Amino acid sequence: MIYMKQQNIRNFSIIAHIDHGKSTLADRLLEETGALEKRELKEQTLDSMDIERERGITIKLNAVELTYHYHDEDYILHLIDTPGHVDFSYEVSRSLAACEGALLVVDAAQGIEAQTLANLYLALEHDLTIIPVINKIDLPNADPEKVKQELIDAIGFSSDEFIFTSAKTGEGIPELLNAIIERIPAPKGEKEKPLQALIFDSFFDSYRGVIISCRMVEGTLQKGDKIRLMETGAVYDVVELGVMTPKEIKKDKLVAGEVGFIAASIKDISQVKVGDTITHDDFPASTPLPGYQPMKSMVFCGIYPIEANKFEDLREALEKLKLNDASLVFEPETSQALGFGFRCGFLGLLHMEIIEERVEREFGIDIIATSPSVIYEVELTDHSIVMIDSPSMLPDRQKIASIKEPYIKTNIFSPSEYIGPIMELCQNKRGTYISMEYLDKTRVNIHYEIPLSEIVYDFFDKLKSYTKGYASFDYELIGYKESNLVKMDILLNGEIVDALSVIVHKDFAYQRGKAVVEALKELIPRQMFEVPIQASIGSHVIARTDIKALRKNVLAKCYGGDITRKRKLLEKQKEGKKRMKQIGRVEVPQEAFLAVLKMED
Amino acid sequence: MKKKKSCYIHIPFCSNICSYCDFCKFYYQDTLIEPYLDALEGEITTRYQNDLLETLYIGGGTPSVLTPSQLEKLFKITQKLELSHQVEFTIECNIQDITKEKLLLFQKYGVNRLSIGVQSSNQEILHFLDREYTKEEIIPKLNLAKQYFSNINIDLIYAIPGETISMLKQDLSFFLDLNVPHISTYSLMIEEHTKLGIQNLEPISDQLDSMMYEAIHDMFTEKGYRHYEISNYGLPGYESRHNLTYWRNETYYGFGLGASGYIDSIRYTNTKNIKKYLSGIYIQEEEKITAAIDASNYAILGLRTLEGVSKAIFLEKFKVDFKEYFSIADLIEEDIIIETKDSYYLNPKYWYLSNEVLVKFL
Numbered sequence: 029m030i031y032m033k034q035q036n037i038r039n040f041s042i043i044a045h046i047d048h049g050k051s052t053l054a055d056r057l058l059e060e061t062g063a064l065e066k067r068e069l070k071e072q073t074l075d076s077m078d079i080e081r082e083r084g085i086t087i088k089l090n091a092v093e094l095t096y097h098y099h100d101e102d103y104i105l106h107l108i109d110t111p112g113h114v115d116f117s118y119e120v121s122r123s124l125a126a127c128e129g130a131l132l133v134v135d136a137a138q139g140i141e142a143q144t145l146a147n148l149y150l151a152l153e154h155d156l157t158i159i160p161v162i163n164k165i166d167l168p169n170a171d172p173e174k175v176k177q178e179l180i181d182a183i184g185f186s187s188d189e190f191i192f193t194s195a196k197t198g199e200g201i202p203e204l205l206n207a208i209i210e211r212i213p214a215p216k217g218e219k220e221k222p223l224q225a226l227i228f229d230s231f232f233d234s235y236r237g238v239i240i241s242c243r244m245v246e247g248t249l250q251k252g253d254k255i256r257l258m259e260t261g262a263v264y265d266v267v268e269l270g271v272m273t274p275k276e277i278k279k280d281k282l283v284a285g286e287v288g289f290i291a292a293s294i295k296d297i298s299q300v301k302v303g304d305t306i307t308h309d310d311f312p313a314s315t316p317l318p319g320y321q322p323m324k325s326m327v328f329c330g331i332y333p334i335e336a337n338k339f340e341d342l343r344e345a346l347e348k349l350k351l352n353d354a355s356l357v358f359e360p361e362t363s364q365a366l367g368f369g370f371r372c373g374f375l376g377l378l379h380m381e382i383i384e385e386r387v388e389r390e391f392g393i394d395i396i397a398t399s400p401s402v403i404y405e406v407e408l409t410d411h412s413i414v415m416i417d418s419p420s421m422l423p424d425r426q427k428i429a430s431i432k433e434p435y436i437k438t439n440i441f442s443p444s445e446y447i448g449p450i451m452e453l454c455q456n457k458r459g460t461y462i463s464m465e466y467l468d469k470t471r472v473n474i475h476y477e478i479p480l481s482e483i484v485y486d487f488f489d490k491l492k493s494y495t496k497g498y499a500s501f502d503y504e505l506i507g508y509k510e511s512n513l514v515k516m517d518i519l520l521n522g523e524i525v526d527a528l529s530v531i532v533h534k535d536f537a538y539q540r541g542k543a544v545v546e547a548l549k550e551l552i553p554r555q556m557f558e559v560p561i562q563a564s565i566g567s568h569v570i571a572r573t574d575i576k577a578l579r580k581n582v583l584a585k586c587y588g589g590d591i592t593r594k595r596k597l598l599e600k601q602k603e604g605k606k607r608m609k610q611i612g613r614v615e616v617p618q619e620a621f622l623a624v625l626k627m628e629d
Numbered sequence: 630m631k632k633k634k635s636c637y638i639h640i641p642f643c644s645n646i647c648s649y650c651d652f653c654k655f656y657y658q659d660t661l662i663e664p665y666l667d668a669l670e671g672e673i674t675t676r677y678q679n680d681l682l683e684t685l686y687i688g689g690g691t692p693s694v695l696t697p698s699q700l701e702k703l704f705k706i707t708q709k710l711e712l713s714h715q716v717e718f719t720i721e722c723n724i725q726d727i728t729k730e731k732l733l734l735f736q737k738y739g740v741n742r743l744s745i746g747v748q749s750s751n752q753e754i755l756h757f758l759d760r761e762y763t764k765e766e767i768i769p770k771l772n773l774a775k776q777y778f779s780n781i782n783i784d785l786i787y788a789i790p791g792e793t794i795s796m797l798k799q800d801l802s803f804f805l806d807l808n809v810p811h812i813s814t815y816s817l818m819i820e821e822h823t824k825l826g827i828q829n830l831e832p833i834s835d836q837l838d839s840m841m842y843e844a845i846h847d848m849f850t851e852k853g854y855r856h857y858e859i860s861n862y863g864l865p866g867y868e869s870r871h872n873l874t875y876w877r878n879e880t881y882y883g884f885g886l887g888a889s890g891y892i893d894s895i896r897y898t899n900t901k902n903i904k905k906y907l908s909g910i911y912i913q914e915e916e917k918i919t920a921a922i923d924a925s926n927y928a929i930l931g932l933r934t935l936e937g938v939s940k941a942i943f944l945e946k947f948k949v950d951f952k953e954y955f956s957i958a959d960l961i962e963e964d965i966i967i968e969t970k971d972s973y974y975l976n977p978k979y980w981y982l983s984n985e986v987l988v989k990f991l
Contacts, residue, residue, distance in 0.1 A: 555985075556965075556979060556985050579835040579838070579839040579981070580838050580842075580981050580982070581983070581984040581985050582981050582982065582984055584815065584818070584859065584860055585859075586875070586876075587872060588881060588883060589888065589898070591875070591889070591926065592889075592898070595922075595929065597984075598988055601984055602991050605988060
């Protein structure tokens, strides 16, 4: 790799709503710059996790280095991918901190969406140069001029800043690359200064230990250098460094302005903190770079291994996931029903689902996740305040003076014909109407105040179905408000199952209790005896149903020729019971623990 | 070498194929019988280790479909087997095949137990099952059989689509009136590759099925039959000794097309391909029974019966008590498994749900 002048480096990321073509655009940039041959491109090359490709979303940021020839000079472009979902704004902020510019990609048919705007504001906070890109102009229903006007009105771009592209056909891609070079400033920073490199990501490689992704801010780092991680104080020798193109290319040094990776035989994953600064051990920088504000967890749930002996495996899995997802928090917790597990905190619901899925898929551990909870602020009768993130931590009712819950303010972007259904949904979710703005003649932004706990249930899904998928949604936390909340317990066969308890608004408790016991009745298979399911508040039963006893499960005949075959049938049945948890005498399938989420109004 | 006490011989020929049958069977073809019996003789000569047999069972198919001279040839082969003085020697027999001549032949060669496929006394059900006799034929044929044999089993099928409890109860009264010492019951299973399976027939509900099972239990035990295994009823002393060898997890030979056996820690199944069998290739599948599978088989077989799993036999073989081996203290506590001085057995209340319990013993 040739040595590159700092003024010929550009670091940028892409901001876009889900589906607006970010990953395809990134693929196209990779192809245009020759980083990958067309045949090497899988769809969504940067999205390396299976979950990302399957769901068509980006969860983890990724960084690649591209080279581009412009006006007789070679340029290096570092593209740092960003997630589009509101849950992952922390990740976005990390990518943006490593860049000087960002492409704001908007779908020419759909216009600007709630989450795009949120991420754009993050970019503006980081003082980045923004290039507005209107993508998918090849679509038959594309209206680039209308979307352009929407962006001008909403954000204040000037008319000549826009680049029009079709990531599908390749149209506009050279213009876009030129604009990146012309408009985004080269990184500053001096290669002679004491080393400061920002860790913006890391992952664990079983052969080489922790691999750090970093942005070189000041100084030069060479192979063999002794580095110090400023926050943890840990010291390592650099074994390998280089860049991702996205294939890994090893280099001898990284200099200020570049983005690359470092391997230093780091075995202890807890030593590497995203947001920490790397410096030289013998010639350290005087101060670390401003790190990131760690995001606060908004949603909590219990995660338990189905097989009790997998507890340590689960701990290890969570630790490994935390390595490149600092926003994941967890601590051990014990449930009477589920045994030993972890109370985990997430940025949002999608984040929670992704982590659960990754634990099961990447680490092969069958888990039970309990229904999600938010953090409640409980004032006791002695005027002290406790914060709780689990219904089981709620003190006795006699000791509680009041309970407050977190509220959010919504941005719901939608075509105006769905105003009615959206308002109905928000009312059902205990929302309070604030205001509504017209973005243009046909699109609105609706603001409600809604308890976060309602969003945690099925708000996303409902919003999607109420608006045929046309609405997009984003929220900001606005603080705590007092609510008439109670703890609702679920009893199986007469015994409280702590993992099924939820905190609910009293006016909605009866309805929810009924829905939960009905959902459980559907989810729990018949057992050898009748199983009553009850929902109760304190000692007061508010809903009840029964799972009738199983009537027949028998190998009616079994003679000499049948034994091996009958055994196989039993083994199959046993396999089916594997994903069940024994609660008292009742076998409960995994899904039942999320029954509180699966409710129809 | 451990003695094998039991032997099963399969005769895969039928004059007619029943709509529900998924056993190994062929339409009766006169020209196939001689070669088949020769191959059977070959198999027995090769594999039989001269053990003294306590039970011998000839099943099918329909062994009684053979002509008297073919039967004679079959019995000449079984004479090579050494039978104990107290042997239980059963042959399966169809209603229409019961003739004085065949009964005398059975007697002559030591058969002392008949298993007769009555199945139902309801003409519509017989028709549905493709059984080729009428209700009226059953009583005289049974009376004839009883002149020569006292130890007789009859088969009953229930849970036929469309069958009601009152239809079943009529059947049960008819069966009780036949006054035989043993009745095998069978809740109809609609199996793939049978006529019923191909017709995609819906089975009756589990609810009705279990009510039928209870009705059978109530009526038969009322008349003094012991419900000694999930699907079997016998007057005291008339339990099927042959079938008990299966449920006690004991060893047995299986000879003939598609037959299964359990010998020298191997469970094997013979080929179902008649060409292969005739050419002397007998075994198709073998499974080595490890100690763990063996222990588990004691449970899943023994817990089908009222006598249950013998403490002494299990302890001698595995050097640890059955209860400890499977950690079933809680099942005993909940009265699902009952412990006696000598055995453990499944509470009959749960027999129709036994799979729910047996999966804990795999």
